[in-house]
Amino acid sequence: MIRFHWNLTLLQFASPKLAEEIDAQCPIVPLSQRTFHPTSHLIDDQHAESLAQTLVERGYSPRVESASPSASTPRTSLKPQT
Amino acid sequence: MLTPSPLQIDLLRWLHLIRQRHPKLLKSGFPGRRDFAPLQKLLYSSQHIEEARLLDDHPYLLFLYEIAYQLDLFQEIDGHLYVHPTHAHTFFSSPLEAQQEHILQAYLRLVLWNEMRFVETVTVQRDDAAPHPFPAQVQIQARRLLLEKLLGWLEFPLQLHDIFQLVREEEPDLLQLSARFASQPYASLWIAEPPNKQRPALHPRDWTSIEGAFVQQVLSALGWLGLLKPRRFEHEPFRRQGLSSSSPSSSTLSSSSTLPSINTTPEQSAHSAHSAHIAHSAHSAHSAHIAHSAHSVHSAHSANIAHSANIAHSANIAHSAQSAQSAHSDVSFHTPTLLVQPNLDIIVFPSPSATRVLYQLEHFCQPTGGEQVLQYRLEKKTFFQALRNGYPYSQILRLLEEESRIPLHSTLRQQLDSWYQQSSQIVISRQGVVIETSDADEMNALIEEFSEIPHYILDPRHLFVPAHALPLLKQLGAYHQAQHLHYDQPPVRSLHIDKELHIRLDPQQADLFAETFLKKYATPLLEQRKDQLFHITQDSLLQAQQQGFSTQDLLRFLEQRAQIFPSTARLRLEALTQQIGPVYAGQVPVLFAQDERTMDRLLYEGGLGAYALRIGPQAALLDPSHQDKINQILDNLGITFAPQVPTAWPPRLSSLLLPAQTTPTTAATKPPPKPKQPRTP
Known part of the structure; x- marks a missing residue:
């Protein structure tokens, strides 16, 4: 039986050493919903942006991949109601 | 163009x-x-x-x-x-x-x-009760009206005072001040006069300072919009840039409230000449720049670039000539817009598709200026920022390759690849799909189908497909037969919980997180043929708490995924996590009386109320620490203790706590009924 699990966010590190190094600075375990390998974690998508920001602040350069670049749903329209 | x-x-x-x-x-x-x-x-x-x-x-x-x-x-x-x-x-x-x-x-x-907000020479001084002289709605109407008029008037260049004259003749009350303020249209307006003085505005003497200033502001805005070419000096006329007069209808405009559509005919406008000039300058600058850049890289390659640039230049000139001949016709073939140089500088040429390309370029390049042509630079910071914002590297390369007039130089490509490799150290891949198979053999068979689809193997039974490759998934044979779970929807109810907090997980229904999550809080028991069994115990919960896992998260998890979450199981969970309890059960004497009235009298008249808590009409708990005092009171009253429950009483004493049709009273806290006082005549 094959199952497709849609809309998931994967955090990947190039090496276990890097994963360990980052985990020491900003713990990954609490964010990980499932760990397949020390380098591969499924995380809650709500944490993706803040994690990327935290990593940038720590001097790393994470890459974010998604279906459409920065295609977030507008939460508020600034357009005045006429 | x-x-x-x-x-x-x-x-x-x-x-x-x-x-x-x-x-x-x-x-x-x-x-x-x-x-x-x-x-x-x-x-x-x-x-x-x-x-x-x-x-x-x-x-x-x-x-x-x-x-x-x-x-x-x-x-x-x-x-x-x-x-x-x-x-x-x-x-x-x-x-x-x-x-x-x-x-x-x-x-x-x-x-x-609001145009009048930025007219520094006019100030508004009014009472709060008085209407504002320049409300937004009036400004909008005046703006529209003036634009319609200008469309007709600016068939030919006009000087500012000519425009004032025309407005004054045709729309003297453009801002509706006379219509709204009757005999004193400028009552609340003051005019600044140098040095540092103000005087009340006079109607119509100050028309130029007020309505005229509004007209000037609109002309400035139309300049920003690229529709007019206003000059600061009055002796230089205003020219229309993009406002069309090509169609007969647009040259005879009516003053209707709706604006006609504004077309642009570049061949008739100064804008076209300007664009041509920019194009020409761009090419000149471009060639010079190329030669310079190429020289700085290495000469063999510079010849190649110069050659490419010449070709591009010639092609563009030919294209420009063609555009000049048929300016109305659309560009029938795609002309690359960029010159991507090996030193990471990018020049953008004027093009009908320039904004589309610029919009993409601005994601990953830093603007570096340019007067005649726009210039950008591929910088590590903006490149990384684009990747961090989810802008795909493949899209960056595609844009540069498609839009560059010369092939991307290998050194530039190497530089971008190097940055991309650096950014690949940590990847957050959103909106992807995990594909799960029953066993490793099934996974191996699946991987053979995945030769064209980017994927990462997570373990022998799971692989991940990033979001940009999802459209390819539908081509897989397995796609149509597979079970699909969507994580932007509530999870499947795959848990069976009993009152002892044994949890049975159906792996064929469960989501990817269920097992991992349960292992944090529960002890795995023997795995059965089909299902997995867990048991939440006090020890397992204690361990979870010590590792910082929250009980609230567990409750939420079970509520979302349990087919039925029995209330007894919840009670047990709450008790185990000490959200309820502890309780105490001890030996406390209970005083029973033969009826409610007797109990009333013992408590309130006999004085037992100070040492007893009434728990029913015929029952009260006695405070054991005052047993002697209680005995003394009862002794004084001459009441004796029955050696056993009198036979006339109900067989179950608990029935004395609640009367048949009344709720339990809290009579111990209720003041005793006052004896009736005889009325005085």
């Missing part, structure tokens, strides 16, 4: 700034100075915003902000500004004429940008 106006480029720059800084909105509703000040270096039009303390202090800043706002190019999320990707992409990918039409329509709707 039609080219983007300075305003269109400035809109792109505003979005560039938003993308970089996500400006925070202050209480005023605008971004603060710290966030908008960097725009000074980015703006294409020559505006000086250094002095502006607030965004709405500066006319062009406010104008630019509100045009972008009216076009919905950005959005507010949690008090910060973000680019609205779909709106911005659609807008800048549309034809230039359509963009300019949208911008013009947005201009006619501007509310925050």
Whole structure:
């Protein structure tokens, strides 16, 4: 039986050493919903942006991949109601 | 050739700034100075915003902000500004004429940008009760009316005083001041006179200072929009740039409230000549720049680039000539817009598709200026930022390859690849799919099908497909037979919980997180043939708590995934996590009386109430620490203890606690009934 699990966010590190190094600075375990390998974690998508920001602040350069670049749903329209 | 106006480029720059800084909105509703000040270096039009303390202090800043706002190019999320990707992409990918039409329509709707606000020589002094002389609605109407008039008048260049004369003759009450304020249209207006003096405005003597100033502001705005070419000096006439007179209907405009559509005929306008000039200058600058850049790389390659540039240059000249001959016709073939140089500098040539390319370019390049042609630079910082914002590397390469007039140089490609490799150290891949198989053999069979689909193998039974490859998934045979779980929807109810907190997990139904989560809180028991069994115990919960896992998360998890979550199981869970309890059960004497009235009398008349807690009509708990005192009271009253429950009483003493049809009283706290006092005559 094959199952497709849609809309998931994967955090990947190039090496276990890097994963360990980052985990020491900003713990990954609490964010990980499932760990397949020390380098591969499924995380809650709500944490993706803040994690990327935290990593940038720590001097790393994470890459974010998604279906459409920065295609977030507008939460508020600034357009005045006429 | 039609080219983007300075305003269109400035809109792109505003979005560039938003993308970089996500400006925070202050209480005023605008971004603060710290966030908008960097725009000074980015703006294409020559505006000086250094002095502006607030965004709405500066006319062009406010104008630019509100045009972008009216076009919905950005959005507010949690008090910060973000680019609205779909709106911005659609807008800048549309034809230039359509963009300019949208911008013009947005201009006619501007509310925050009020022309009279920036007329420094006119001040308003009025009572709070009096209506404002320049409300937004009136300004909008006046703006529209004036634009309609200008369309007709500016068939030929006019000087400012000619325009004033025409407005004064045809629309003297343009701002509706006479209509709204009757005999004293300028009653609340003052005119500044140097040095540092003010005097009340006089109607109609100060028409030029008030209505005239409004006309000047509109002309400035039309200049920003690229529709007019206003000059500061009155002896130089205003010229129409993009306002069309090609169709008979547009040359005989009516003063209807709706504006006619504004077409652009580049071959008849000065704009076209300007564009041609830019194109020509660009090519000259371009060739010189190429030669210089190429020289700095190495000479063998420089010859190649120079050759390519010459070809591109020739092709463009030919194209320009063709455009000049048939300016109305669309570009029938795609002319690359960029010159991507090995030193990472990029030159953007005028092109009908320039804004589409610029919009993409602004994601990953830093604008570096350019007067005749736009220049950008591929910088590590902006490149990384683009990748961090989810802009795909493949899209960067595709744009550069498709839009560059010369092939991408290998050194540039190596540099980009190197940056990309650096960014691949940590990847957050959103909106992807995990594909799960029953066993490793099934996975191996599946991987054979995946030769064309990018994927990462997570373990022998799971692989991940990133979001950009999802369209390819539907080509798989397995796609149609597979079970699909969507994680943007509530999870499947795959848990069976009993009152002892044994949890049975159905792996064929469960989501990917269920097993991992349960292992944090429960002890795995023997795995059965089909299902997995867990048991939540006090020890397992204690361990979870010690590791910082929250009980609330566990409750939420079980509520979301349990087929039925029995209330006894919940009670047990809450008791185990000490959310309820502890309780105490001890030996406390209970005093029973033969009826309710007797109990009343013992408690309130006999004095037992101080040492007893009534728990029913015929029952009260006695405080064991005052047993002697209680015995003494009862002894004094002459009441004896029955050696056993009298036979006349109900067999179950608990029935004495609750009367048949009344609720338990709290008579011990209720004051005793007062004896009736005989009425005095």
